[in-house]
Amino acid sequence: MEGELAHIGAGLAAIGSGAAAIGVGTVAGNYLAGALRNPSAAAGQTATLFIGLAFAEALGIFAFLVSLLLMFAV
């Protein structure tokens, strides 16, 4: 019983991946919109883009980690 609940929890935690996808999409989309408007300023902001992507993605990875912990370590 406990194991089944853990599996359900793991599945719920995986929703976080979708949320992270929204975040990554927002970052990348806004970057692209800005870059198309002012292409000359785009090159200087790639570092910021990657940092933002990493932050957004890290939270999704946390959700994945919670899911893994529930699956294998609880």
Next chain:
Amino acid sequence: MATETTEAAGVCVDAGGSALGMPQLCADWMPNQIFWLIITLAAIYFVMSRIALPRIGAVLAERSGTITNDIAAAEELKNKAAEAEAAYENALVDARAEAQKIVAEAKAEIQAELDVELQKADAEIAAKTAESEKAIAEIRDGAVKSVAEVAKDTAKELVSVMGGSADAKTITAAVNARMKG
């Protein structure tokens, strides 16, 4: 599930060789990873800071120095080329001037020769003309004299035929007067 971990064959591994729980969280394996990680990082840092980074930095500096030098050399060569072009232009102008001078000299020489020849020719022509004029004058003089003589003779004959006698002096005077007209 966590209870199974302790009774497994190996540490964090079950009898079948599969992982129990996450291998990442197996505390028994961590000291090993940390120890070797620190060794590896120390080795990489040593190799990088002692050998690789100074060497690559030196190569990059040398390359940028070489590029700067090469650009300077190219600039110098360009200047030299420009100088050579200027010299060439100068030489060309000089040569053109020289050529014009030679042409002018040649023209002057030819002109002078021509003048001399022309004068000579003129002189010859003048001499010939003078000769011819003299001949013509002689001929004319001769003709005038002959006309006077013929007129005198004719006048004398006419006078004598008409019964008069006339002395030569009068006739001559008359004829001369007539001829002067």
Next chain:
Amino acid sequence: MATEDKAEGGLVFHPLDQFIVKPFFGDGPVQWYTVTNVTIWMGISLLAIVGVFVLGSRGRAIVPSRIQSIGELIYGFIYKMVEDVTGKDGVKYFPYIMTLFLFILFANYLALIPMSYSPTSMIAVTAVLGFGVFICVTILGFVKNGASFLSLFWMSDAPAILRPIIAVIEVISYFVRPVSHSIRLAGNIMAGHAVLKVFAGFAALTLVSPVAIFGIVAIYGLEVLVAGIQAYVFTILTCVYLKDALHPHH
């Protein structure tokens, strides 16, 4: 155990078995000094780095060979990153940052070789990296700036009432940094490799194996990208933290 439950159904998933640490020579318990598969792959990373950066630049050629130009590209890339993010006075920490970047980059890429092991997917490894950066940067901040390093948490341009609240949030986010810093790297690499293994498990089913194999190829391509990006992100975040330590005033 989830894997054992599945084993009876014909589909066998052991996505985390690839991360098991085992002695490389013979059997026995894993002591802290044992040469394990982790050790071997860290050693291979070290050899690859030495191969590219020491043997590759051996010629010191003005016109570089291919391997030398790879080394020079990475050198220039990281040098410029350090200089841009931390400023001129951060350049003297360049060898440390280069060491971190090279280790993560080479470990990530070597882990993509089939049957290899990925040291950067282990929490212990990335925690040492992340907390090492955190501790060094914090000590450096206090050594360089003294107590004024604490002004990093005190937003002097915020409204006075909000300042304590912001300070609490800033302190919390400062202490979360090493955790997210290390888990981001380990989680990304682990997730990618686990997903690859899951797809490989599906490939055993005849019906879905073409889709699964296509999925493996696609995920592998994504992992190639992720391996580079995570090394880059880890390095640039290290640079950002270093900048905070050197110039805590916003």
